[in-house]
Amino acid sequence: MLAGLGLLFFLLPLAGLIVRAPWDQALVGLTAPETATALELSLFCSVAATAAALVLGIPLAVVLSRTTGNLRSVMRALTTLPMVLPPVVGGVALLLAFGRRGLVGSLLYHLFGIQILFTTAAAVMAETFVAMPFLVIAVEAGLRSLDPRYEEAARALGARGWMVFLRVTLPLLRPAIFSGAVLCWARALGEFGATITFAGNFPGRTQTVPVAVYVALETRPESAIVLSLILLAVSVAILAGMRDRWLGAL
Amino acid sequence: MSLKANVKVHRDRFVLDVHLDVDPGETVAILGPNGAGKTTLLRALSGLIKVVGRVELAGEVLEDSATGLRVPTEERHVGLVFQDHVLFPHLNVLDNVAFGLQAQHRPDAKRIARGWLERAGLAEKASSMPRELSGGQAQRVALLRTLATEPRLLLLDEPLSALDVTIRAVVRRELSRQLASFGGVRLIVTHDPLDAITLADRLVVLENGHVVQSGTPDEVTARPRSRFVADLAGVNLLRGKGRGDHVELMSGASVAAPDAGAGDVFAVIHPRAVALYLSRPEGTPRNVWQGQVEDIDLHGERVRVRVKSPVSLVAEVTPAAVRELRLHAGGAVWMAVKATEVSVYPA
Numbered sequence: 001m002l003a004g005l006g007l008l009f010f011l012l013p014l015a016g017l018i019v020r021a022p023w024d025q026a027l028v029g030l031t032a033p034e035t036a037t038a039l040e041l042s043l044f045c046s047v048a049a050t051a052a053a054l055v056l057g058i059p060l061a062v063v064l065s066r067t068t069g070n071l072r073s074v075m076r077a078l079t080t081l082p083m084v085l086p087p088v089v090g091g092v093a094l095l096l097a098f099g100r101r102g103l104v105g106s107l108l109y110h111l112f113g114i115q116i117l118f119t120t121a122a123a124v125m126a127e128t129f130v131a132m133p134f135l136v137i138a139v140e141a142g143l144r145s146l147d148p149r150y151e152e153a154a155r156a157l158g159a160r161g162w163m164v165f166l167r168v169t170l171p172l173l174r175p176a177i178f179s180g181a182v183l184c185w186a187r188a189l190g191e192f193g194a195t196i197t198f199a200g201n202f203p204g205r206t207q208t209v210p211v212a213v214y215v216a217l218e219t220r221p222e223s224a225i226v227l228s229l230i231l232l233a234v235s236v237a238i239l240a241g242m243r244d245r246w247l248g249a250l
Numbered sequence: 251m252s253l254k255a256n257v258k259v260h261r262d263r264f265v266l267d268v269h270l271d272v273d274p275g276e277t278v279a280i281l282g283p284n285g286a287g288k289t290t291l292l293r294a295l296s297g298l299i300k301v302v303g304r305v306e307l308a309g310e311v312l313e314d315s316a317t318g319l320r321v322p323t324e325e326r327h328v329g330l331v332f333q334d335h336v337l338f339p340h341l342n343v344l345d346n347v348a349f350g351l352q353a354q355h356r357p358d359a360k361r362i363a364r365g366w367l368e369r370a371g372l373a374e375k376a377s378s379m380p381r382e383l384s385g386g387q388a389q390r391v392a393l394l395r396t397l398a399t400e401p402r403l404l405l406l407d408e409p410l411s412a413l414d415v416t417i418r419a420v421v422r423r424e425l426s427r428q429l430a431s432f433g434g435v436r437l438i439v440t441h442d443p444l445d446a447i448t449l450a451d452r453l454v455v456l457e458n459g460h461v462v463q464s465g466t467p468d469e470v471t472a473r474p475r476s477r478f479v480a481d482l483a484g485v486n487l488l489r490g491k492g493r494g495d496h497v498e499l500m501s502g503a504s505v506a507a508p509d510a511g512a513g514d515v516f517a518v519i520h521p522r523a524v525a526l527y528l529s530r531p532e533g534t535p536r537n538v539w540q541g542q543v544e545d546i547d548l549h550g551e552r553v554r555v556r557v558k559s560p561v562s563l564v565a566e567v568t569p570a571a572v573r574e575l576r577l578h579a580g581g582a583v584w585m586a587v588k589a590t591e592v593s594v595y596p597a
Contacts (some may be wrong), residue, residue, distance in 0.1 A: 138396040149336045152298050155323040157350035157399055167349070171340040 003066025005145060014232065021229055022222040035223060037204050038212035039230070045120065045208055046188040049127035053135045053184050056128075058177065061139035062165075083133045092127050098125065098198075108148050122199035123206045127188035134187050135180040142176025143169075179242060251308035253403055253435045256302040257294050259287075259459075266290050277429050277436040279450030283478050287459040288439040289467065290332070293404045295437070296330045297323035298571035307403055324353070329401030333408040335392035337380035343367065343391050344376040350399035350486070363536040366394045384418045393428060404429075406438045411446050419595055422448060443482040447471075448516060455482075486519040486563045499596055503560035506536040515594050521554060523591035524565035528575055535586035538562075543581045546572065548571040557585055 004131035064075055082090055098105040098116045108114045116122050150172060154164045170177075192210035201215060209227050216224040251274040259266040266287040269365060271272075272278045280288050294301045297313065300320070305313040307328070337346050342364055351359035355523055367373050370390055380388060389409060396404065411427055429436050440446050446453055448465040455467050457478055460466040463470055471482060485538040492511035498504050501561045504518055525531070541559025553572050555565045563585060577583065 001336070079281065147336075149332060150338060152323070153330070153332060153336045153338075154349070154353075155297075155326065156296055158324050158327070158353035160324050160353070163353055168338060172338075174340075 014221035017225065017232065021225050023225075025088055025222055027248040032223065034203060034212070035227060036038060038207055038209045038227065040124075041120070041207065043205065045123045045127055046131075046185050046191075047075055048124045049188040049191075050135075050181055050185040052124065052128045053132040053188075054177070054228040057132050057180075057184075057193045058139055061136045061143060062169075064140050065135065071190040079136050080133050082130050083137075087130055087182075087191065087193030087195075088197050091126060092166060093195035094122075094126060094129060094194065094198040098122070110197060117198070118202060118206060120199075120205055123195050123208060126194035126198045127208075130191050130194050131184045131187040135177075135184040138176050138180025138183060139173060142173045142181055146172055182242060186235065251402055253295075253437070254306040255304070257305060259290055259294050259299060259301050261290065263368055264290075264459060268456065268459075268461055270454065270461075274325060274435055276431065276437060277450045277453060278452045278454055279329070279437045279446035280454050280456050281446040281482070282441065284441055284458035286441075286456045286458055288441070289407055290459075291456070292330065292437070292439055295403070296328045297321065297326050297403055298330075302583060316594075326403075327399070327401050328405060329396035329402045330405045330409060331392050331396050334412045335380075335388045337383075337388055337392055337395070339380050342377050342379055343372065343383070346380065346399050347395045348390060350377060350395060354399065355420040363398055366398045370394055374389070379386045384417075385413045387419045389413060389421055390424065393425070397428070401434060403435045404437065405433055405505050406436075408440055408442075410440060410492075410517040411440070411442065420523065423596055424498060425449065432558060442487075447487060455574060456494060474578065484521070486521060486524070486565075488517040488519070488561070490517065492594065492596075495589075499590070501560065503539075505561060505592055507594045508589055510594045511596060513596065515596055517594045519563060519587055519591050519592055521564045521566035523587055524557075524563050526555065526557075526565050526571065526575060527576070527586065530584055531586045533586075534588065536589045537545045537585075537587040538593070539585050541583060541585060543577055543579055543583055545579050546577060555583075557583055557587060563587075 009096065016079065060079065064072065064079065067075060095105050095117070098108075100106065100109050100115060100117060105116060108116065116125065134162070146169070150168050151164050154168045173195045190210055191208070192214065195208055196211050196214070200205050201211050203212075207215070210233060213227045213231075216227065251268065253272040255268065255270040257266070257268055265289065268287075268291055268483065270278075280291060282288050290299070293299045295305060297320070301313060302315045304311065304316070307326070311319055312326055313319060320469075323409070338349065341349065342358060344367065346362035347366055348359040351362055356362060364373065364376060367376055372387065372390060372394070373385065373547075375383065375387060375391070377572060380391070382392065386588065389412070393406075394407070395585070400528070410422055413421055429449065438446070440448055451466065453467055453470045455462050455478065460479075467487075471487070488499055488505060490497040490505070492513055492515040493504070494510055494512070496504045496506045497507065497510045497515055497517045507517060507520075510517075525535070539559040539561055541557040544556040544558045547554040547556075548569070551568070552566050553569055555567060555577060557563055557565060565585060575583070
């Protein structure tokens with residue numbers, strides 16, 4: 001009974017979204033310039049954030065998987081914090097660090113005249129901040145479940161650190177990296193709180209789809225519904241794709 | 251090019267303390283029950299775990315805890331073949347074999363690797379993935395992958411234990427041939443006495459981290475100094491030349507056996523298959539020898555009787571038979587073994 005209620009609680013809003021969708025205007029809404037711009041920007045930012053997470057997150061996961069004791073607990077806590085931190089707080093934190101008067105931001109501004117706040121770069125940073133933990137956690141779990149003897153066999157065959165990492169560790173981690181990257185990307189795509197706080201709401205520059213949905217709800221609700229449907233479709237596609245990944249063999 | 255190792259490894263409450271000298275061209279089997287520290291020893295020699303002591307290979311010091319010197323695994327030129335092969339699952343057979351050569355920056359790594367596969371009759375498997383190989387093929391590829399790097403020391407960890415019993419004999423023979431053609435120091439770890447005796451020139455019996463006995467298989471099995479070795483000596487193992495319907499032993503005696511084959515062979519006779527009589531038995535057994543009881547050993551419900559004769563064997567009989575036959579050390583006795591009870595396989 002309660003379980004059914006719980007399921008209904010999930011289903012009803014989704015059903016509402018689909019029923020109330022202005023299907024006849026969907027195509028129009030989809031091709032509207034502001035929608036297309038937001039989609040394009042969202043795609044770019046989420047992919048860029050995922051790329052940044054891959055470049056920074058994989059080495060972090062390697063270090064995490066090889067440290068032990070208190071240091072590891074501290075590092076893990078720091079890495080996973082953005083997962084439980086309200087995104088708005090993350091945005092404020094980024095603002096205080098990279099804003100014009102922030103710790104790093106003021107240095108960047110005074111030394112190089114660079115300002116991150118309210119730029120596309122800020123949107124990418126906000127998304128990376130919130131989404132990278134998903135990748136780090138997935139890759140670290142992959143590293144921990146990796147049979148260490150593959151690396152030992154490679155070393156016994158004469159392979160040095162980098163060759164072992166590039167030709168044995170990384171390829172064997174591919175499933176973990178892939179699922180981590182997809183989760184990371186999905187989280188980046190839906191990121192709202194940190195983005196609007198740190199990057200603001202500038203169409204074409206920082207107005208990603210979730211931000212656009214929020215703004216459009218006031219003025220053009222049908223456009224908001226269309227954008228929401230797109231995000232829903234992406235989520236369902238990821239879920240379907242990942243289920244095969246998670247249940248299937250490597 | 252010999253191996254001199256004097257290593258100690260502490261792990262929780264377990265202590266491995268082994269002194270080992272192996273000459274080039276010699277195959278030494280580290281034999282011992284599970285948990286004796288055999289794999290730990292191999293990992294220590296290959297540099298995967300740190301030791302207290304000294305490891306010297308071909309005059310070069312690989313590790314010396316006194317001076318803090320420690321050559322990392324990847325620079326030791328030590329070939330380690332894992333028990334369950336550990337082939338790289340994402341690389342095909344050719345790339346697995348070429349891996350070590352590429353690590354050595356050999357420009358023609360793939361060509362050399364293909365050559366190794368061809369010589370081993372595995373050329374058609376070059377593009378197969380490891381998961382498509384049978385256990386025997388995986389074992390052979392794992393060995394080739396290591397041999398291709400031309401290591402100075404070959405370490406095999408339970409090379410046959412992951413294999414089906416039915417193909418073990420075949421793979422064992424091939425392994426024995428490949429070991430013979432490898433010029434470096436050869437060290438095999440196994441818990442299977444049969445593998446140890448058939449593959450090695452010398453046995454080192456390891457129990458609880460310590461060497462309890464070492465010597466040729468004959469020396470070790472003749473005078474067991476521990477329970478494990480006693481069990482190991484449980485079968486009668488004879489070595490000789492196959493002569494079609496019989497095996498000619500080194501001593502000149504012969505043992506009738508169907509399908510004795512040709513060339514160097516081993517003959518195994520289980521003690522239960524050795525029947526004892528007070529006078530020359532009549533009937534079908536083709537192997538009949540007169541001998542003298544050396545000693546009698548009671549093992550629960552069974553008695554093991556060691557008989558010295560042209561073909562010295564251990565017989566296993568019931569306590570009742572011992573009373574009936576009035577068996578005693580020094581007494582005369584006849585032994586009979588049916589030819590079909592003698593199993594012969596190539597050495």
